[in-house]
Amino acid sequence: MFNFRDLSRVTKTFRLELGPLRARGVPAILLGVSAVVASAGFARLIAENPAALTETIREATRFMGVLRGEPTRQLKSSDDR
Numbered sequence: 001m002f003n004f005r006d007l008s009r010v011t012k013t014f015r016l017e018l019g020p021l022r023a024r025g026v027p028a029i030l031l032g033v034s035a036v037v038a039s040a041g042f043a044r045l046i047a048e049n050p051a052a053l054t055e056t057i058r059e060a061t062r063f064m065g066v067l068r069g070e071p072t073r074q075l076k077s078s079d080d081r
Helices: 004-013 026-048 050-068
Strands: 015-018 021-024
Touching (some): 015 026, 021 026, 026 050
């Protein structure tokens, strides 16, 4: 029969460390599963529409810049000088 105490021991052993991000137990499992689902979605997007790859890479680069705290480029109108 299935013992929930064994499941508790197994979930406590999961650890995830990515730079400053550290997770242990159930949150580590959830982050891992989320990463797999996001990767599968990205792969499916690229497989269905290869023309979108350049735009996807451009947006991913901008997103990483925002996460790093780099200043974003702003478009200026002709009135701004």
